[in-house]
Amino acid sequence: MSAPTSAPASGFAQIGKSVYIKGELSGSEDLYLDGQVEGSIALKGNSLTVGPNGQVKGSVEAKGVVVQGKLEGNIQASDRVELRKSAIVTGDITTHRISIEEGAHLKGKVDINRADVK
């Protein structure tokens, strides 16, 4: 997965930290989100990165999900989930692979979906 580590790389759609969105968000390109979203996010086949200032309230469905900020909702990732040390996640995670840095905070279930692992 080509998700950025801390700042967006070129080729990513970006939502800056002063932006607040209420409603469903969907797209077909990778997204770097450093603002606030209240609503579900669907990026099937693409990755979502929640930056250190990012806050999401709603479910997320994407190929890969990287969280550095706050996410309140379930995560369904067809490839992998990365929780960085500053991540605060409340919700259940369903994915094929997961990595969690020391210091990340998770309240919820982790389900590793092995049936479709390539």
Place this chain on the structure above:
Amino acid sequence: MKLFRGSSGPEAIPEQGSQKLTRRSSGLGELSRTWESSEGLCILDLGSTSAINIRHFTERGHRIYSEDLLTASTDPELLTTDEQGNAALDSRKFLADNLVYPAAHFDVVLCWNLPDYLDESLVKPVVGRLWSVLKPGGMLLAFFHTRDAGPDSPCHRFHIVGGDTLEMTKIVLRKEARRAAAGAERAATSTSDGFQLQRVFNNRHIENLFHDFASIKFFLARDNIREVLVVR
């Protein structure tokens, strides 16, 4: 009640500037036989989020739930007063926001040292809720300090690194939790950088705490820790 001996004391293994300790755990050793011989167990880890523990269980095909109750207890919105006017935490609100699971959902609950560091007003309600979310026959592992451990015993996070081996690192509160604790003007459960031992349970206290459970086993360790394995 049964008494066993077998857990050893911690060994210091400094790594990357932060001290990590390992300790053998007889309680964990007994419990691990359950998850090594069964499939699809539902396991609740009540310590700080541990990637090592999540990997340990997901690799074995179990479902792991992670919930850091100690950090959740620093929420300043929980502050209230009891009947005598003393500061306390609102256990109803706490249980409305935390440990919200269907009855008889879990096969195993890893409590670690939670009861020793949790505010007094939350201990019994939390244990009561844990009884209800455990399946009949489900098991709970908890660690209790003995009086010899001293009041400054640091609160650790526990990582499962072997069948009966734990790695422990001292918990340092996140900035948000530190602010919450300070905002509550109530340094009862936390100090500036970590959690504070609240009390020392003796065997009778522990038996009373788990009164509703079917059985209780004590494992005495050399490092002033009493391990307890209870079965619902």
